[in-house]
Amino acid sequence: MSAWIRLLRSSLGLKYLMAGSGLVLVGFVCGHLVGNLQFFLPPPVINRYAHFLQSNPELLWGVRLILLVLVGVHIGTALRLWALNRAARPQPYASPATAYGSTLASRTMLLSGLMVAAFVLYHLLHYTVKVESLNGTPLAFHQLREPATGHADVFAMMVAGFRVWPVSLFYAVGIALLCLHLSHGVAAMFQSLGLRNPVYAPLIQRLARLLAVVLLVGYLSIPAAVLLGRGQNYLRRVVEHTAAALAPTPANPPAAH
Amino acid sequence: MKVKLKVWRQKNAATPGRFETYDTPELNPNMSFLEMLDVVNEDLTTRGLEPIAFDHDCREGICGTCSLVINGKPHGPHRGVATCQTYLRSFRDGDTILVEPFRARPFPVIKDLIVNRKALDRIMQAGGFISVRTGSAPEANSLPVPKEAADLAMDAAACIGCGACVAACKNASAMLFVAAKVSHLGLLPQGQPERYRRVVAMVEQMDREGFGACTVTGSCEAVCPKSISLDFIARMNRDYAVALFKGVGARPGRAAAVPA
Ligand code: HEM
Ligand code: FES
Numbered sequence: 407m408s409a410w411i412r413l414l415r416s417s418l419g420l421k422y423l424m425a426g427s428g429l430v431l432v433g434f435v436c437g438h439l440v441g442n443l444q445f446f447l448p449p450p451v452i453n454r455y456a457h458f459l460q461s462n463p464e465l466l467w468g469v470r471l472i473l474l475v476l477v478g479v480h481i482g483t484a485l486r487l488w489a490l491n492r493a494a495r496p497q498p499y500a501s502p503a504t505a506y507g508s509t510l511a512s513r514t515m516l517l518s519g520l521m522v523a524a525f526v527l528y529h530l531l532h533y534t535v536k537v538e539s540l541n542g543t544p545l546a547f548h549q550l551r552e553p554a555t556g557h558a559d560v561f562a563m564m565v566a567g568f569r570v571w572p573v574s575l576f577y578a579v580g581i582a583l584l585c586l587h588l589s590h591g592v593a594a595m596f597q598s599l600g601l602r603n604p605v606y607a608p609l610i611q612r613l614a615r616l617l618a619v620v621l622l623v624g625y626l627s628i629p630a631a632v633l634l635g636r637g638q639n640y641l642r643r644v645v646e647h648t649a650a651a652l653a654p655t656p657a658n659p660p661a662a663h
Numbered sequence: 664m665k666v667k668l669k670v671w672r673q674k675n676a677a678t679p680g681r682f683e684t685y686d687t688p689e690l691n692p693n694m695s696f697l698e699m700l701d702v703v704n705e706d707l708t709t710r711g712l713e714p715i716a717f718d719h720d721c722r723e724g725i726c727g728t729c730s731l732v733i734n735g736k737p738h739g740p741h742r743g744v745a746t747c748q749t750y751l752r753s754f755r756d757g758d759t760i761l762v763e764p765f766r767a768r769p770f771p772v773i774k775d776l777i778v779n780r781k782a783l784d785r786i787m788q789a790g791g792f793i794s795v796r797t798g799s800a801p802e803a804n805s806l807p808v809p810k811e812a813a814d815l816a817m818d819a820a821a822c823i824g825c826g827a828c829v830a831a832c833k834n835a836s837a838m839l840f841v842a843a844k845v846s847h848l849g850l851l852p853q854g855q856p857e858r859y860r861r862v863v864a865m866v867e868q869m870d871r872e873g874f875g876a877c878t879v880t881g882s883c884e885a886v887c888p889k890s891i892s893l894d895f896i897a898r899m900n901r902d903y904a905v906a907l908f909k910g911v912g913a914r915p916g917r918a919a920a921v922p923a
Contacts, residue, residue: 409907417876418903487876491834494875503735505833507885594879600901604894
């Protein structure tokens with residue numbers, strides 16, 4: 407058997423694939439957070455960043471493609487291992503006791519993972535594809551343009567999106583599930599890749615929990631800030647400017663900034 | 664004290680089993696769980712009933728023969744002990760105790776609470792050995808072993824191969840067992856020549872037997888009567904990855920194992 411076949415056939419090989427894909431996805435989740443936290447700087451900063459990404463389609467689509475393949479690998483191996491694991495115990499125990507010594511996060515990885523997948527799908531349709539019927543507000547995300555440059559106004563879109571509290575709540579649930587997944591997943595990843603020994607084991611467990619908390623607070627700070635009022639005035643100006651730009655009258659007075 | 668036992672009874676692998684409930688005779692709280700079963704069996708026998716079949720041998724926690732899932736936990740309520748060292752004083756008078764066999768596809772029931780654990784033996788046969796001439800003990804100091812390695816190898820060697828890790832794991836994974844065996848030999852100089860061939864052979868036999876995979880829930884470590892650490896699974900994962908990189912066993916018939 408070649409190493410490749412072993413990788414795809416053996417239980418440990420599948421775990422390497424799951425952990426390896428998970429590692430890159432965690433890296434993305436961290437990077438994505440850093441990018442998003444520019445929301446707390448003046449609006450032009452995150453808009454410039456978004457414009458930079460949008461104007462480099464090779465880079466953007468390269469990364470997207472890699473992430474998509476890795477999500478496929480991650481879910482594929484998760485389902486394959488789940489099937490093998492289920493087959494390994496055809497007769498369940500009669501005792502209602504849950505697996506002794508295990509955490510909730512570790513027992514529910516497939517469930518939390520699949521719910522995260524559903525959330526990611528919504529997130530992509532909401533802010534990337536911008537399916538307007540999903541955003542719960544009459545504001546059309548496609549039309550939000552930065553007054554100074556005419557580029558897509560991501561800052562205004564984030565404000566407009568998270569101002570809708572059911573949407574923010576849905577994001578909070580999605581992120582909480584992701585963090586639950588990672589509070590176990592990151593530690594499991596070190597274990598699966600063999601990067602753990604008696605000295606570092608407690609450290610790794612703490613690192614995983616800490617990372618989960620940092621991601622939770624970081625990601626949730628954005629909808630929370632919007633619900634507390636950040637960017638409302640800016641959004642109003644952008645909307646007025648957009649409405650003025652879209653107005654049919656040729657004698658368009660320049661929008662006041 | 665007296666307890667009520669709800670016990671799995673099954674004639675053989677081909678016959679479906681069911682739970683039976685028995686009221687025990689008067690028991691001494693200082694009896695081990697197995698001694699309690701002896702007393703119950705005596706009572707069943709005098710009443711002309713079939714005694715409960717259960718596995719046991721040393722009754723001092725070193726052979727790995729006793730098993731049983733007691734109230735949902737292999738080897739009963741305590742950490743770091745086997746069923747034979749679980750005592751009735753850990754239960755209360757009048758308790759109902761649920762006793763089941765270890766459940767896993769590779770552990771078919773032989774009778775009642777006895778399951779066939781030969782799958783673990785086959786994993787050992789696949790690679791749990793070193794090829795050296797035996798019979799004459801060499802001078803101990805001719806092969807220096809670092810204290811840390813010796814200690815760690817000893818921790819792994821404490822595995823008595825009972826299969827509680829499999830029984831406890833929600834995936835019926837045998838990885839703690841295999842990891843302990845792989846590490847015990849792989850940590851010592853005598854285990855080096857076959858180190859990578861061993862891990863590949865044992866992991867693949869484990870897969871062939873139909874055990875599940877590890878999802879790092881830690882149940883195995885928590886129920887292990889010898890408290891074998893999850894860290895050994897990481898060690899096995901590392902050795903298997905190195906073996907893949909080395910191309911160990913890539914071509915059948917050609918030993919590609921290279922010592923570290
Ligand atoms: C999209 C749907 C997802 C599904 C269905 C899913 C499912 C799973 C499952 C079943 C495990 C194995 C649990 C275990 O071994 O204990 C796992 C592990 C993991 N997941 Fe996910 N997951 C998903 C998304 C994600 C995402 C978005 C990330 C990263 C941001 C991620 C990161 C990880 C990591 C790091 C691990 C640890 C790998 C290992 O067990 O060695 N997962 N996932
Ligand atoms: S009977 Fe030997 S370990 Fe319990």
